[in-house]
Amino acid sequence: MNGQMELVSARTVKGPDPVPDLAAVDRLVISNSGGKDSIAAMDEAVNLADEAGVRDRIVVLHIDLGRTPGGQSVEWPGTADLARRQAAYYGLPFEVRRLGKWPSLFHRIRARGQFPHLMTRFCTSEKRAAAHRFITEQVNALGVSGRPARIVHVMGFRAQESRARARRPALEVDHRASSGRRTVTQWYPVLRWSEAEVWQRIRDRGLPYHWAYDAGMSRLSCSLCVLASVPDLTCAAGLRPELAREYADLEEEMGVPFRRELSMAEVIRRAGDGA
Structure with missing residues (x-):
């Protein structure tokens, strides 16, 4: 049985979407951008991890995009601190990682000589690479032997945001991050949720969210x-x-x-x- 089949159960969330067999997971890495979808996805993942009795296998990861040469944060001010508070809300360990060789995404754009766009989203690639490096750290620390370590990477993608995301399954093996030492499964717990459902969860649970939404922003992401x-x-x-x-x-x-x-x-x- 391959790593993907080991993690997929018949249990469903939000219709037919499968969820991982969390009891079989060695580490659950929750990527948290500080945005509304991230905190809703984290809440859903933590609830299901509690049912499986594996909250102690969760770690929350935030990728900091750095500061411009003028000292401005590429992300919204306070985002990393908010992500830390959101992890603390659940009593979860929190880690911050940054881009590889670049002080910030701004520096990466300048070095490339162009801004990202839909067909060349190197900003996303840089964040993905930082997450993969973190997963490698986690696998090394786990020291699993005799089989690949089973890693589930949680992200707050929603189908409403783009046609590309709408085509994704809620659970898929990340072949670029997987290797003979690990099977990395991407899980999108709120993929089929509407924006209204996300905000309803935030209100119902009293979850901390970023001030930029109240200031008029519909999404967080980079400022x-x-x-x-x-x-x-x-x-x-x-x-x-x-x-x-x-x-x-x-x-x-x-x-x-x-x-x-x-x-x-x-x-x-x-x-x-x-x-």
Whole structure:
């Protein structure tokens, strides 16, 4: 029986989606960006881990995207501290890791000479690589012998966010992270949830969430994400003008716009106009 079959049970969450057999897992790594979907996914995963009696096998991971040369955090201010508080809410161990050779995602963009976009999401690749390195650390610490270590990696993906995510199964083997020493299974506990269901869970459980949502943002992610909606970008530029100015200076330096159809200079103009 392969590693994937060992972790899949007939139990379901939110319709037909399978969940891992958590009693068979050696380590449950919950990636927490600090966003609403991450905390809802963590709550769901912890609830099911408690039913399986394996909360002690959970560790929460936050990938810090660093600071710009001007000292601005690429993420929303307070995100790492919030992720730490969210882990503490459940009494879970919390770890922070950063990008490999780059001080921040901003530095990575400058070195590449272009911003990420839908077809070249190297920002996501950098975060994935940091998570894979952390999983390697966990496998080494576990010291499982005679079989691959069984790792489940929890992420707060939701199908409503994109067509690509809508096509994903709720449970899948991460072949890039797996090896002869480990089988890594990606689990998306809130994949089929609506945004309303996510917020209902947050309200019902009194879960801590980021202030940026109350300030008008619909998603958290990076403060200025190339894949964000125009209203979110405009809102973010108004809330974080210093960071927006650094991105505008960077696009002028590199000679390429923030997005092909939308420059950061235009985003700043719209934020100033209240558009």
